[in-house]
Amino acid sequence: MADPEAARGLQPLQEVPTRLSRHSSTGAPMRREGTSSRLSNIIRTISNQDAESRYRTEGADNRVQPSDGLPCGSIRDTTDRKIVSWEPNDKENPYNWSNRRRLFINITCMATVANSTMGSSLPSMAVPYMTQEWGVTSSTQKVLPISTYLIGYVFGPLLWGPLSEHIGRRNLTVAALSLFTLWTLGCALSPNWSAFLVFRFLSGTFGSAPLAIVTGQLADIYDDPVARGRALSYYFATTVGGPLLAPIIAGFCSTTIGWRWTFWVALIYAGATLIPVVLFLPETYAPVLLTRRARKLRKADTTTQAYAAFELEDKDIKQVITKVLTRPIRMILTETIVTATCLYLALVYAIFYISFGAFPIVFQDLYGLSPGVTGLLFLPIFGGVLIALGVFFAWEGFLRKSRERNRPWTMKEEYRRVPLAAIGGPIFAVSLFWLGFSAKKDVHYAVPSLAGIAFGMGFQLIFVGMLNYLTDAYEIFAASANAAASSARSFLAVVLPLATTPMFAQLGINGALGLLGGLSLLLSGIPFIFLWKGERIRAGSAFCIALKERKLEMQKGAEKEMKKSSGAATAGNDSQEEKEAV
Template sequence: MEKGEVEEKVMPSPVISSSSSSISSSGSSSHDTISLASNHDDGHNNGSPSPHNQDYIVVSFSPNDPENPYNWSMKKKSLLLLCATLTCLNSTMGSTIASANLFPLLAAEFNVPAGPQSVLPASLYLIGFCFGPIIFAPLSENYGRKPILVTGFLLFVASTAGASVAPTWWSFLLMRFLCGTFGSPPLSVFGGVIADCFEEEVQRGRMLMVWSAATFIGPLGAPVLGGFVGGVLGWRWVFWIALIFAGVTLASVLVIPETLASKILKRKAERMNKEEPGREDGRRYVSPAELSQKSVLVTLKTTLLRPLELLCGEMVVILTSLYIGFIYSVFYMMVQMYHAIFVGVYGFSPGVSGLMFTIIGLGTIIGCFICWWCDPITLRLSAKHPTKRAEYLRLPLACIGGPFFVISILWIGLSARSDVHWAVPLVATVPYGIAYNIMWVAMINYVADAYGIYSASALAALGTTRSIAGALLPLAIEDMLQALGIAKSCALLAGISAVLAAVPFCFVAYGDKIRAASKFSAALKSDRRQEEGALARVTSHLSAV
């Protein structure tokens, strides 16, 4: 590469030159910064400072740099994971807090007839989930994780407060939609936060698994809260308790550190410029992201369209979205199904029915242990198949979980009869939770590994389709139960699940070819090669400082 190309890469307008004063007096090690050195001179400087005689030092992480999230202590990372878990519990708990167990109280308050409207509080919340990830997740990749999380959660708390005092049915539904929208960032952005902090793929997968478990447990506890607290204190107290929980969690969100490396390096460069203000323009140090900085409009266009581009053009994302979108919608159908089974068939109270639904959480916990125990096995499999490492590292569990998911749905539906003891369909809840968890974790980790630094956008694409399915398909559950009954409804869901269970098998067989044929993946690889090559060429003209 010619010098002019190096200079254009670093700063598109003026020529960049070096001087003997490029060594930082602030004590930066040679591993922290690199200084551009060029002999170009336009002959008009005459020794006076000008934009054509500037020395830019590119700030980077040194080995074992304490500012690098990969090098943070396990205690600090664990606190981040705790914050991620709490915020996701808040967000997902809100999705079922106004479910079938609470609707009779809402109907009495707002004079709402029974029927499809009983699903609207949950569906509108999930529609909010559709819009949130596609906006917030890609913005977090450019402007940092913390600003997006803090802003979103503050508005989530405000919307929850609005729902608790809503005077009309339609104002209540509006607040539900806003709660879903502003409660959605943790579900996609925290996936990026975990990827920012955990470099080793097995450890990262385990942390994503623990975080994902919160997305299962949250919706399980809300029907219990609605069934018991709502019946004694009224439905508004259910939301006030949720508001208190959100307020406590907000404190942890406000104190979390930024984890996005490009944002940390930018702040580091700004700090070093303040400590050593030797230049007229005040930009002696720059972060790597500033070397190719784009306008705000271009950045917004790129980042907001990226999830849609992934969703429309990436076969891995398309097939995974179809699969997890359907199993997610089945989960919310099961909320209604359990009410029909344990209240309608067995005559339990709404609170007890919600308590029985939480047994899925036991299956989720067991699923986490299974995923953890299988890590060494999948590592050996991926080592034997290096060209399909991504597939064999993540997908074997999804291949096992799919058939068990189908069996558990059939078990629940076929045993839910008055002449069969209520414990029989209840026991089926455990394998259902296990299968749901291991499929979800495996597919999410597979996509996160496949798209690296763009994992937040890929997860946003998955989150959008998942929420659309979760919002729309459960609207049909009441009519389906009336037309088909519990057994046939479950058989229909099991049949569709059986067809979609072929997705992970398809990836195992053809995943490497699918990724190789992907235009987006090819462009990512090309960009990485160009960036690596450009960095190598630039550093050949650089002097370490």
């Protein structure tokens, strides 16, 4: 039987009042407040209960108790049901999978991400040719092929992220990638402008799934923050590399074999990616894996009352709507870390997509280069991304050595990732000033194009630092936290590019890029605020408090198990000595 603390922790979720809430058990405020304050309190209460209930389930998954004859770790709840959990060094636990298997998951996930991100900027160099075919002349209309895709990025992650934490990662990935492939085919065969925009929106909606799910998958298989950070750095490099490759494909296809071949190439790649995903990609979400284990046990022995803690959660439609699907929105509204991160990344991401409209203005209109050559000038940005990866690995090595020397600053959570964003922010702002004030007819186009190196380096460091911090801070809610960040930045990336042409027409190249550089420099202070006050901010977070409590409980449980094992071993030795003495 489980100890009283464990049994208490596995009560039906709706019966366990949150210790974090300042409300009554019914969720009503304990004092009269205004409407907006009351709404804020309701949202915070739901977040508190959501965080505590999921961390409680996660804790049950990782408790290790005597198995009572079951071929897996288990504990008992108050109704005498056996709660299936992981054993020590359990081979089915994703944290214990082989490096080879995790490498395959990594590569497959990066391939799915490349589908999504490449699709976002795929029409950039093909727009003049498709608008000519369909007679579209409005400058606002010409931005829509990218903007409608990014509208899908706004709404898609709000669905995919939390659902992946409710029903698992694999099935959603297979379904979303399959439909993404279908909508890409629709883009290639579109009969008119309106149909094309509809297919672009659908492509963005289903293509956004990897952006929300992959970070969760990596958190599922890497328990070590260093290994997880490295995997995420490759993920971020892929999110940048995809959009930079697409203009090159579009630029050369559109001018030679036709703009529709831009999407045929994307379709071929999507189909090739879909094969390993459907055939070999495993489920990585531990609660789903434990649920499958419990069902196998019940199928093998119908008298066995074995359940995964995840199965005992309340999963009615009210639970799904109020807690699961609203989780990313609630995190934006109530979690300061998520709110500030979303604000900063939204601006940086929007500027990244503005560049797909700004580069033709600078290098085609000003310097008279062809679409294909203009596409190639995105390569310095990817060069900066690769340099940023080198900086990231150098920082990881420095951090590891500092920890071995027990430097006090290494004990602070924020110093693990955020310094990278603090370095990248000013570099990103400088790159915009560089591009804006060096783009002149009497200056060779190589000079402003080299600003792409600083642009890519700063962009990558900001994303690696901020999103790694987000993933480390929220762990099992990493998919929802990243879904919130993805939706917020995609929203601004939809709106700001619509103003690209008017902004450059009114302010000129120097003024437009100077304005964007100034805004970037202003928000680059957010990582420094996290370094300064991050610990205090996390202390007020419902999710972070629950995570800290769960870790303390698991640590106590592990210590208790070690004492039991040590006591049993001592008793066994004493008994053996007595037998030998007799």
